[in-house]
Amino acid sequence: MSAQSRFLLVASPLMDCSCAFDRATAMARALDETLHRVAFDYLESLATPRLVNFPALEQIRLSYIERHRRWLEM
Numbered sequence: 001m002s003a004q005s006r007f008l009l010v011a012s013p014l015m016d017c018s019c020a021f022d023r024a025t026a027m028a029r030a031l032d033e034t035l036h037r038v039a040f041d042y043l044e045s046l047a048t049p050r051l052v053n054f055p056a057l058e059q060i061r062l063s064y065i066e067r068h069r070r071w072l073e074m
Contacts, residue, residue: 005033013041015071037072 009024021037028035046061 005031007033007035009035009037011037011039011072013039013068015039015068039068039072041068 007024007028009021011021012018024035024037027033043064046057046064
């Protein structure tokens with residue numbers, strides 16, 4: 001069984017492309033290895049429902065997560 005390297009990049013939830021983001025991507029590509037990207041984020045307004053319209057709150061939450069997911073996958 002061969003050992004496979006994996007890289008993990010903890011990215012800013014502000015969706016900034018930093019030098020570390022670019023270097024991690026380049027290194028993983030150069031070594032033909034997997035790069036896992038993760039961003040931890042917490043929004044009080046999404047975690048504590050203050051809207052009466054719960055379906056609308058859920059749609060906002062899903063949209064927020066999807067936007068971050070697309071950014072991390074680029």
